[in-house]
Amino acid sequence: MFVANRMAKNPVTVTPDTPVDEAASAMKKGHFRRLPVVENGKLVGFLSDKDIMRVAPSPATTLSRYEARSLLAKLKIRDIMSKEVISVNEDATIEEAALIMYNHKIGGLPVVSSVGAVVGVITETDIFKTFVDVMGLQEGKTRLTLLVDNKVGVVYDIAGIFTECGLSIDSLVTCRQPYGKYEIVVRGNIPNVDEISEKIKAKGYEIIHTARIG
Structure with a gap:
């Protein structure tokens, strides 16, 4: 942009x-x-x-x-x-x-x-x-926030889960947190939040917030 x-x-x-x-x-x-x-x-x-x-x-x-x-x-x-x-x-x-x-x-x-x-x-x-356009905020996307360790392969795992569920990621943003942690904010059209949340948790990642914005 x-x-x-x-x-x-x-x-x-x-x-x-x-x-x-x-x-x-x-x-x-x-x-x-x-x-x-x-x-x-x-x-x-x-x-x-x-x-x-x-x-x-x-x-x-x-x-x-x-x-x-x-x-x-x-x-x-x-x-x-x-x-x-x-x-x-x-x-x-x-x-x-x-x-x-x-x-x-x-x-x-x-x-x-x-x-x-x-x-x-x-x-x-x-x-x-x-910022609003890039995040697709006016389109009514579901927002998942994950708290993850700073390690190789995290984004790959998350993208794989979305692919497995037949879903696309519209935007993904990482934000550094204290003590070596990162927040990963994922937005997309997610019809079944519980299903994808369980798959993410099964991979060992913590979901700290979910919301639908827009």
């Missing part, structure tokens, strides 16, 4: 000389919270709704709406934008984009092509949607 397949493509952009009020209007009209700042075809900054809120008059101000708008019109994007831009390449994986956002505690990234042109924006919402 790549960033290019999950990002918002052809994003609205602004220049460093765009008045802040114009950018604010564009964000409100388009229902988005971030704008790449482009100059001479290259990414030079990133603007968020928090940047605009930081310089906007307080709701308690005595300024009229016209005066407040005039104040923002005097400011340029270059005055408030983030200049040290963190971006991601369109060929990067979703995992790479998620890790960048997690490490830098940011909610979105401009996406650039191999030549540095802005081609999209990817946000935390896009990451969440990808």
